[in-house]
Each structure stands twice: as C-alpha cells, then as structure tokens.
Amino acid sequence: MSYSLFYENVTACDECDLLHRIPPLTVGERFKCVRCNCVLLNVHKHAAPRLLGMAFSSLLMLFFALIFPFLGFSSSGFERDITLYNMVTVLILQDNLILSIIISLALFVFPIVYLSAILGLALSFHNRYLTVSLKRYLIRWIIVIQPWLMVDVFLVGILVALVKMNSLADIELGLSFLAFCAYVIFLLKTVSLVDRRWLWNKVAGPGPNHVISENLESARNQSLIGCHFCGATLDGAACHCSRCGHSVHSRRPQSLVSTIAFLIASVVMFIPANFFPIMQTTFLGMTESSTIIGGVFLLWSLGSYPVAIVIFLASVVIPIAKIVSLSWLCWQYYYPTERELLQKIWLYRMTEVVGRWSMIDVFVVAVLTGLVQMGNFISILPGPAVLSFAAVVILTILAAKTFDPRLLWDKNKAIKPTLLEKNE
Template identity: 45%
Template structure:
C-alpha cells in the first residue's frame, strides 16, 4: 500500500498559505489543495461546511488574547463577584464560591461540571494554545505537540464560560425582585474573561496550526470518478484534516485514530438519546431548586420558575429560560431521533436540509446548561442563615445529565451517513 508523503515546510508567507487537500468532515467531499490569501476562508462546495480560515496575525493574536484571558481569570477570582442583601443581612460571593457551595451541599456532580467547563477546560485550552503557538519555530517533543493539538480540538465544544455569563445575567433579573444586588469587580473581570476566551478561540484555525506544526500532507486526488474520500480509498482525519490511505490505523500527521465513519454507527447515538430521554422526565418533574424563606420550603421546577418570571413581568427572561431549558432539549432529542430514523430507514431525500438541522442541534445544545448555571449562582449567593437560603434540587443533576449526554449524542452522530444514502441512490440509477 502506497503511503502519502508528509513534507514539513514552515516557510509560509505571512499573507497566504496553501491549505492541503482534504475531505469535508460533514459530507466527505474531496476538496483540492487551495491557496488562501489573508482573510480568506475555504468552505465545502457541496454542504458549505467551513474547512479553514487564513486569519490575520495568526500567531500573534492567539498569544495576546490567551494572555489577556489568563489575566482576567486571575482578576475575577481576586475580587467580589456578586453581593446580595435583604432585611439587613448580606452576603458576598466570589466566582469560586459558586463551585465550593455545591461541594458543601453535597452536589459533587454539579460542582465537577462547573469546575471542568468554567475553569479546567478553559485554562487547559488557553495554556495549550499559548504553548503550541509559541513553540511553532522551536524544538518541542513531537508526541507532546500532537497530544496538545488533539486536546485543543476535543475540549473546545465543552468551553461554556459564555453560557455561564448569560446565566449570571438571568440570575440578576431573578434576584432584583427579592433584594438588593450589586456586581463586584470580579464580575466585570469575568465579562472580560469570557470575551477574551471567545476571541482566543476565534483567532485560532486548527487546520492551519497542524500544517504549521507538521507540514503538508501531499496527496494526488483522482481526476475523475471518485467524489468522496471513501470512493477514492482515502480517509480524512477528523482532528487535523489530513488525508490518509484507507487501512491506516493512525493519522500520519496528528497520530489520532482513523475511521472512515464514526465508530458505533447509529446504535451509539440511539443509546445516548434513550438515556437522555429517560433523564428528561425527572429533570422536569422534580424541583430544580429549593428556596427556604423563614423556615418555609418552596421547591421550584423548571416550568415553575418560568411561570414565576412571567408573573413578575420578566417576559424576555422567562422566554429565554423556557426555550433554552424546556424546548431546546426536547427539540434536540426529537431532531436527533428523527435523523437516526431517516438514516436507518434509508431516506435519501433533502440531505442538505437534514445536515442544517443537525448543525442547529449541535450548536444550541450547550446553551441548555443556562438553568444549571443559574441554580449554581443562586445557591452560592443566597445563603442568609435562617432568613433565606437556596439549595439545588434533584432535577439539577438530571438536567445537567440531559444536556451533557445529548451533546455527546450529537457528537457521535455522523452526518456523512446522510450523504452516503444519496450516493447509494445515484449509483443505483
């Protein structure tokens, strides 16, 4: 079997670079090598999936934004995040206390979720970006570089700092009707932390990074006949985008495991969806938080919180909570079940419309975590001895499980299966 050649050439023009031939990760279409000028992007001609962007100042911007992110993170943990006062009693909360309060209350699963998505993964991502980009022209063990590069690609969907910020704003609206609330310097530093993290992510193109680290993968595409990588006997790496010969176990550029289609087929996705559907029931039946006021315990479900916000006149916030916490998880479950049924039943019509539905479900899934973050903020802040205290309810754990498992289910679904059906029908014709 002939291996593809890997040529390392880091003498790339600052105003242009050649993007290697690749296979679209969403429809498997072969895309020839393309020269990209600064500011240009490359998208699949069949499904429109973005393959790469040649961003200006590709090396300086990630380092600058990454450093600013770390500075903002230190500042948001050095000052008061929020302050709450009612009937002469008050409490101040730091950012880290939203997590430590959950630990004290025995909700270790929720504490781990917040720790990982708000602190652990973001700091690992920023540190890895800065180290890899800084060492582009210097010697670093190739196995370490490959491990860091793969880590960057895998943890990116789990960075939820921006979602938490929206949860803080919703919590602020809820608290305004109960007592006086003030935002400390830590909150404004957290806003900067969120913005800088988003800018760091958007300033780095991973395909460009892999080519800078380990050079080009030279491959000759068939002049006619084969349209997809599978038809040409090639496999596109889902981490670095390099094309490899079918039958290779690992990508020759990034070292990740190769598979023409995601392993497990529809069975893995369906198993995760069924688990999410089961958890969705207690997530909406049981209280998501308990409010104790002067000894009176008032549990509140997700829908109960929406109704309360609506009654208080906070119509936009009630709508956001209802859509993000009720409609989006349910719609995502239905959409993924429908896509699995369409693929399993061999329905080949409208592949692009199905792909757009899949992209939508994958994009909105993480925003359902807003309600969990709201509960964590309220539980961390409102602890006024015997006057008023808020505790997370059992539904918070179930709902966090629904969000996480549906996100994993969307990741395990392979959208290329949608296009395989259409190609099969075309061959029969």
C-alpha cells in the same frame, strides 16, 4: 502589504466526505466545501500572535475574576459578598459535590487547560522549544476540550439569576464581574481563531498528497480516508493518521448505535429532570420547591417575560428539539426521504450549536446557591433534578458528537435515481 501563501494538500469534508484539493490561500482567506458549505480551512490574519495575545489576556482576566468580589447581595439588613471561587466552595459545603465538579470543569479547569495549551503552542511557533510530539499532544487537548467550553452560557446564567433575584434583594456587581465578562470575550475570540487544519499544518506540515479525480467524489469512493481529527487524507488501508497519530475510520465506528444509545439515556434522564424540583428556596423559614416548568410559570406570573422565555427555550424546547432532530436524522439513515440533504445538514449543525445553551438553568441554580445563603431568612439550594438535567444536556451533546453526518450523504446515492426518474 504582501503575505506568504498557505499550502495544504488534499482534504475530505468533515460533514459530507467530498474530496477537495485546497488551493494556496493567502491570510484572511477561507476555503469551504463546495457541496455542503462547511468551512474546511480558515487562515486568519496574524493568527499566531493574536492567539497568543487573546489566550494570555483571557487567563489574566480569569485571575482578576478570581481574586476580587464577584457579586454583592443585600436584603433587609443582611449583606453578603461572594467571589467566583466561593460559588464552588458553597456547593461543596452543601454536599453538592457533583454539581461543584461540573461548575469547576466548565468555568475553570477546561478553559485553563485549553488556554494554556494554546499559549504553549503559540509561543512554540516563535521559539522552537517544544518537541513535535508535545505540540501534537497540546492540539489534541485543544480539539477535545473546545466543545465543552461554556463560559458564555455561564455568563447568561448569571444575568438570568440577577433578574430572578431582582425583586428579593439588591444585587451589586463586583470588580470581578467585569473581569469575568472580559475573560468570556477574550476566550470566545480565542476559540474563533482556532482552525484545526491550520494548527496541524503549522505543527506537522501539510497532510499527505494524493492524485484525486477531477469529478467531485467522496474520499470513500476514491479509497481514501479523511482524518476527522486533523483533516489529512490517508490511504484506505491506514489505521492511524500519519500527521496527527489519531486512529482513522472511513466512517465513525458504531456511530448510529452510540447516538441512539445516548438519545435513549437522555430521554430517560429527562423524566426526573422535569418531575423533581430543580431548586429549593427557603424564605422566612418556609421552604418551597420549584420544578423547571414551575419556575417558568412563576417568572411569567411575576412579569419577567424575557427571562421566562429564555428558561423555557433553554430548558424545555432545546433539549426536546435536539432529541427529536437527532432521532429523525438517525431515522433518515435507514429510511431516507427526498428532503434536501442540505436541510438535514443544517439541522445537524443547529443541534451542535444550540445544545450547550441548555446548561443555563443548571448555572442559574449554581449561582443562586452560591449567592443566596442567609440561613432561615433566605437561602437557595439545588434540587434533585439539577443533576438529571445536567446529564440530559451532556448526553445530548455526546449524541450529536457521535453522530457521523457523512452517513447521510452515503445514502444520497441511493435516492438520486428516484429523484431523476421523477423529473423525467
């Protein structure tokens, strides 16, 4: 079976700024940065029809997940069925408006906007009914929303909540739960098919061409700027990208200052997040509050070792590791050590990948609040720490987003001579 070739011009690596001339690719091929191994372009097989199918299936499954009962709860003669939608309404009724907004955004609003944008784009590849400016607008939404999709984290949160409630009540999985699992799988598959450079190329054609040196050089050294939004390469004097229209900068402006500010804010929020209770449980008229770490100890003492470990990793280890790693990376800009740059970049990628999993505990509290509402017999409410903890997760994600890894490679030049001297 023969496929047509995919052409894209010069591009600069998103993570190390190295310039590459992308060779013509066939479908199923991908192109990686030769210096830092970052995947720059991935031409998936039948990407457009698969995106269309996955995005449509995902939206359809979300519709089914919303209309049928999601979870059933029964204990000592009390019974309760809830839908996904109820989870949000219970939070609003309990005056937890901000938490209900966070859950709605993560679970419905962001995914629906994201999937609709993909659906619109994928359809427009066949029928050219959308203007280029509208398509650009849709891709922007796709790129901005993608890091904030957390339905898979929510699914793990539901499973943790079910294990937590196992000893207190019988939990029944409704038809919507299966639809929700399918929604998560289709959404993850959709995300894996999205490639920024491929999408921009499809909508606005290849980026501008340039003559580049045969030696491996960064875009900055050749007076060029790599657009962080679409991967096009522009002249050093450009203020806006000619392909996507986004403002361009050789390095993200105020990158380290923003990262450090977000890190300080997350450290400040981390204190109330661990000091105040994250959940309040009423059982037979007695109300008990538990902090994050208290909840971990309780689960451990009840023998739920895997869940205790998951919560401990997600709520304690990951946020602390992320704050320490990003602080160390900022430090490395000012006082670089001789440690391999690839190790530093690996650390940066890990902070980006694992950060959002810290939201598990916030989702567990939201699920339990929605599910367990039986007045004085048994009911669960979010504690004051839940919003501080959600703020920690959001602030650390923003800290990672504002950090520009290309700065680490800029400093590489400064330490190269010392390395050479040592080797001699």
